[in-house]
Amino acid sequence: MKKLAGLLIMMVLLVMSSRVMAQCSLCTKTAQQLGEGPAKGLNSGILYLAGAPLLIIIFLAVRWYRSNRQTSEL
Template sequence: MKKLIILFFFTVAGGLHEVAAQCAMCRTTLENNFSNGHAGIAAGINTGILYLLCIPYLAVGILGYLWYKSSRNGGKELTDSITAG
C-alpha cells in the first residue's frame, strides 16, 4: 500500500509542471493583467486551476481508501464467522 501511495505522489508531483499551461483565453487574460501590473490575478487563477485539478483525485483517493478498508473489515468478519460457526 505504501508503494502505491508513493507512486501516486510522484506521478502527481511529476505532472505539476504541465499544469501551468492554460487555455488560450485564460493565457491572454493573464498576460494582459500581468503586463498591466496585476500579478495577483494570475496567481489566483493558477491557484484555482490547481484546486480544480486536485479535488477530484483527492475525492477518488478517499473513497478508494474507505472502500479498501471496508472490504478488508468485511472479509475479516466473514472469516471470523466461518471459523466460529
C-alpha cells in the same frame, strides 16, 4: 501499499506545484492581459480547484482497491 502511498504523494506534489501550466486557451489569454502576478494567482486557483475532484477520485480508487483485494483473498 508503499507503492500506492508513493504514487499518492507524487500526485499531491504535482497538483500543488505552482509551476504547472493548467490553463485553457481562454484563461491563458486572460492571464496574459492581467500581468505576471495575477496570472500566477489565476494558475494557482485553477490548480486548487482541480485538487478536490482529484482527491475524491483517489479516495474512491483506494477504497475500491482495498475492497477488491479483500474479496479476492477469500
